Amino acid sequence: MTKKKELTVEEKLRALYDLQLIDSRIDEIKNMRGELPLEVEDLQDEVAGLNKRLEKLHLDLNTIEAGIKDKKSAIEEFKEAIKKYTAQQNEVKNNREFNSLEKEIEFQNLEIELAEKHIREMLVSIEHKKVSIEETESRLAARQEHLGHKEAELNSIMTETEREEELLLQKSEEFKADIEDRLLVAYDRIRNGVRNGLAVVSIERGASAGSYFTIPPQTQVEIAARKKIITDEHSGRILVDSALANEEREKIEAIIAKL
Numbered sequence: 001m002t003k004k005k006e007l008t009v010e011e012k013l014r015a016l017y018d019l020q021l022i023d024s025r026i027d028e029i030k031n032m033r034g035e036l037p038l039e040v041e042d043l044q045d046e047v048a049g050l051n052k053r054l055e056k057l058h059l060d061l062n063t064i065e066a067g068i069k070d071k072k073s074a075i076e077e078f079k080e081a082i083k084k085y086t087a088q089q090n091e092v093k094n095n096r097e098f099n100s101l102e103k104e105i106e107f108q109n110l111e112i113e114l115a116e117k118h119i120r121e122m123l124v125s126i127e128h129k130k131v132s133i134e135e136t137e138s139r140l141a142a143r144q145e146h147l148g149h150k151e152a153e154l155n156s157i158m159t160e161t162e163r164e165e166e167l168l169l170q171k172s173e174e175f176k177a178d179i180e181d182r183l184l185v186a187y188d189r190i191r192n193g194v195r196n197g198l199a200v201v202s203i204e205r206g207a208s209a210g211s212y213f214t215i216p217p218q219t220q221v222e223i224a225a226r227k228k229i230i231t232d233e234h235s236g237r238i239l240v241d242s243a244l245a246n247e248e249r250e251k252i253e254a255i256i257a258k259l
Contacts (some may be wrong), residue, residue, distance in 0.1 A: 005178065010226040012179065013200075013240050014248055016187060019175040020251040021202040026168050027197050028198030029161045036154045042146040052182075055249040057136060064122050071115045071122075078108040078115070132252045171255065183229075190236055200238045208232045215239070 013132070027051065085101045092098045130227055190199035201209040203220060213234045215223070223230050224241040231238055 005180065005181075010244075012183060012229065013226055013238075013244060015175060015179050016200045016238060017202075017240050017245060017248045018182060018252055019172060019179065020198065021249060022168055022172045022175060023191070023257060025252075026165060026172065029168075032161060033154065033157055034206065036150065036157065040147065040150050040154050043143060043150060046141065047143050047147055050136055050143060052112060054133065054136050054140060057133045059135070061126060064126050064129065068119050068122050068126075071119050072207055075112050075115050075178045079111045081108045101174055168256070187238070190238065194237070195237065198237060199233070202240050202242050204242060208235065208237060208239055211235055211237075212240065 035135075062211050069199060084104050085105045089098055089101050092101065179187070187199045191197050198209070203209075203215055206214050206220065208215060211232060211234060213232070215232070219230065220226065220241075224243070224245065226241070229238060
């Protein structure tokens with residue numbers, strides 16, 4: 001494991017503020033994307049769900065149509081049976097055989113009626129399925145169009161920022177390599193504990209940036225001396241003087257401009 005070089009307090013403050021500026025720029029890039037990645041993911045899930053629903057509706061429709069075909073085929077078989085039994089009635093020699101065939105004919109007619117009833121029910125079901133398919137296709141088309149716009153928007157932002165973010169993340173790791181672990185742990189803890197991700201801030205007009213609490217004059221002198229690391233008693237953030245902040249900001253802006 002490579003031992004980190006020893007830094008003076010001023011060098012530590014500069015390194016921490018540089019890291020903050022880099023990480024803040026990464027935060028800005030992520031904020032530019034906002035909720036877009038989640039919106040795109042949700043829309044993709046919705047489109048996939050609608051496609052699956054559409055697939056099932058078409059499958060159901062095919063099954064019903066096949067059922068109607070089977071019923072019509074069965075009706076033809078029942079009619080053929082009726083013809084056969086009717087013909088046999090003309091050849092019977094007694095009433096018992098005639099009545100037996102009459103019952104078979106009656107049974108076949110009942111089967112035809114039942115099959116026709118089922119066909120009517122299936123035809124109604126087909127109309128309902130077709131309406132559902134039309135509604136689903138319409139919604140799917142609208143969601144696909146919306147998804148296309150959102151994906152294009154996200155891709156545009158990603159194209160503009162992806163390379164910069166990747167290089168910034170590399171720079172962030174480079175800066176971290178020179179900062180002792182104890183300070184990095186404190187930096188990450190503070191950063192994760194505040195809403196805007198600012199763990200290191202400069203003194204602006206007598207107060208820490210982003211805060212309305214005034215820093216006592218003696219503390220401001222100590223911060224400007226850069227002899228020890230001082231934190232804001234109200235927010236816990238690490239404080240640097242404005243001169244140092246301006247110098248490092250110019251340096252980091254120059255680095256970012258070259259990315």
